[in-house]
Amino acid sequence: MRVHIALDECEAHGMCALHEPDLYELDDDGYAANADFTVGGGMESAARNGASRCPMSAIKVIDD
Numbered sequence: 284m285r286v287h288i289a290l291d292e293c294e295a296h297g298m299c300a301l302h303e304p305d306l307y308e309l310d311d312d313g314y315a316a317n318a319d320f321t322v323g324g325g326m327e328s329a330a331r332n333g334a335s336r337c338p339m340s341a342i343k344v345i346d347d
Contacts, residue, residue: 284322285345286330288315292341299342303333315341 295313308316322330334342
C-alpha cells in the first residue's frame with residue numbers, strides 16, 4: 284500500500300497528522316512533509332483514517 288499526497292492541494296490543516304501522527308509527517312510550516320510513501324505492515328488502517336480526515340481530499344491511499 285502507498286500514500287500519495289497532492290502537495291498543491293494540501294492547505295496545512297494538519298488533520299492527517301493530528302489523527303495519525305505515527306504515519307503522517309508535517310514540515311515546519313504544517314504542510315505534508317512527504318508526497319509519496321509506502322505504508323508499513325499493520326498501518327493500513329491508519330493510512331486510510333488519516334486520508335479520510337483531510338478536508339481537502341488531497342490524500343489518496345493506493346492499494347498495490
